[in-house]
Amino acid sequence: MTLDQDLFPEFLHNVEEYRMVEDNQKVLLAVSGGPDSMALLHLFLRWNSKRIGVWHLNHGFRESAAAEAEMVRRYCEEQGVPVEICTYDVMRFIKDTGDSKQQGARRIRYKLLEEYARARGYSRIALGHHSDDQAETVLMHLLRGSGLSGLKGMLPKRGIYIRPLLTMSKAALVDYCLTRGIPFAEDESNADPVYFRNKVRHELIPLLEREYNRGLRQHLVNLSEVVRAEDEELEGIAREILHRHMRISGAQAAFPRRTFTALSPAMQRRVLRSLLAEHKGDLRRIGYEHVEKWRGLILAGGSFELELPQTTVAGTANYIYVGEFPQAVWESMILSIPGEVRVGGWAIRAELFTLDTLPPPGEHSEDFDLQALALPLIVRPRQDGDRMQPFGSSSLKKVSRLMLEAHVPRGLRCTLPLVADQQDILWIPEVRRGEKGRLSHGTKDVVRLTCVPGQSWR
Numbered sequence: 001m002t003l004d005q006d007l008f009p010e011f012l013h014n015v016e017e018y019r020m021v022e023d024n025q026k027v028l029l030a031v032s033g034g035p036d037s038m039a040l041l042h043l044f045l046r047w048n049s050k051r052i053g054v055w056h057l058n059h060g061f062r063e064s065a066a067a068e069a070e071m072v073r074r075y076c077e078e079q080g081v082p083v084e085i086c087t088y089d090v091m092r093f094i095k096d097t098g099d100s101k102q103q104g105a106r107r108i109r110y111k112l113l114e115e116y117a118r119a120r121g122y123s124r125i126a127l128g129h130h131s132d133d134q135a136e137t138v139l140m141h142l143l144r145g146s147g148l149s150g151l152k153g154m155l156p157k158r159g160i161y162i163r164p165l166l167t168m169s170k171a172a173l174v175d176y177c178l179t180r181g182i183p184f185a186e187d188e189s190n191a192d193p194v195y196f197r198n199k200v201r202h203e204l205i206p207l208l209e210r211e212y213n214r215g216l217r218q219h220l221v222n223l224s225e226v227v228r229a230e231d232e233e234l235e236g237i238a239r240e241i242l243h244r245h246m247r248i249s250g251a252q253a254a255f256p257r258r259t260f261t262a263l264s265p266a267m268q269r270r271v272l273r274s275l276l277a278e279h280k281g282d283l284r285r286i287g288y289e290h291v292e293k294w295r296g297l298i299l300a301g302g303s304f305e306l307e308l309p310q311t312t313v314a315g316t317a318n319y320i321y322v323g324e325f326p327q328a329v330w331e332s333m334i335l336s337i338p339g340e341v342r343v344g345g346w347a348i349r350a351e352l353f354t355l356d357t358l359p360p361p362g363e364h365s366e367d368f369d370l371q372a373l374a375l376p377l378i379v380r381p382r383q384d385g386d387r388m389q390p391f392g393s394s395s396l397k398k399v400s401r402l403m404l405e406a407h408v409p410r411g412l413r414c415t416l417p418l419v420a421d422q423q424d425i426l427w428i429p430e431v432r433r434g435e436k437g438r439l440s441h442g443t444k445d446v447v448r449l450t451c452v453p454g455q456s457w458r
Helices: 008-017 035-051 065-079 090-097 101-120 131-143 170-180 196-211 216-245 257-261 265-280 288-300 399-405
Strands: 027-030 052-058 083-087 124-126 247-249 252-256 304-308 311-315 319-322 333-335 339-343 346-354 365-369 377-380 418-420 425-428 445-453
Touching (some): 008 035, 027 101, 035 052, 035 065, 052 065, 101 124, 131 170, 131 196, 131 216, 247 445, 252 265, 252 445, 257 265, 257 288, 265 288, 265 311, 265 319, 288 311, 333 339, 365 425, 425 445
Parallel strands (some): 027 052, 027 124, 052 083
Antiparallel strands (some): 252 319, 304 311, 346 445, 365 445
């Protein structure tokens, strides 16, 4: 008995629902020769045979690999579809990189696919993953202790990759090929229990279906869709928060600490992951334990510096930082009142108010009595021997000692700007303000100084 179902309407719905292909974009199909990828090819032929091409990798793992490559080539030529049969020494690549067989083959396959797509002007790469693959992926992620993002499984569209068959079962795809005379080959390595996915596919899922829930696969697929939609919405909220408050200075990102601590724990984790992704470009090697250790240090309230895989993060009284602190050399600058300067990865602004019109203090601001200052104000780097009389103190103290006591990360100590008048240091942002310029009942005019990391105000 066959399913005898035409999958084209569902295929077309998926392509349109997720906007997988824009007008005039060309699609490169990754075709292995299995029933899923051959059904993918046939469905795309019905969609638009003029906008597709086929790429096949002969990895040489099995004796039948050459025959499968020839089958794909012959079928494409019969259908008038451009085809590229790539032969690559995958075993040599695996030996050189130390990857496992499956990991190495996957990595080089995607690398070669993307290179060929770019060279030939393909804007999308279509993969033949189906709903059985999705169910296996979700269960594998669950077994590995994945978070919410892992339970969404494979995405219908991610970057240049599209997966139009994610809602279709393997049985339906096999039946589609059989009822339409589409040739395909079965990869015998898919039954080898040495691989984790194969054990899940042939042992664990059948056991769970037999003993616990016959509809397990569909439930896992449904779970992935629910999680994907909810994760997408939460990620959108996290990105909005990030881009509203984040400041960039060179290769470093900064985020206000008070804004972070006001977020829910779930959103804190997402914002930290988004910060890392923004800085690194990906989240490779970043696990739950890394994010939690970082989050714990932020919530503890002190300054800190922490090494994470492939990056450094830090925190001061006001900001969370990702990436190395800029080490640019900069000269002292006069700060007009009102006025603004940008130095060493920081933006410092001076505003003038009367005591009666002074608005509530800002999060990263300090107020000074204008008449007590020896103008003009100077913004300068720290110098050896610098001393300041801290607010509330009657004696001078070394700036280096103040930074040490505030646990300022080592990389930040030489880059923090100091604001001074012609006689004294008034303020060390992120550390302490000075006693000079304290507001009193006799104050008439107030200078408000604000300092934020980054090159512009938001």
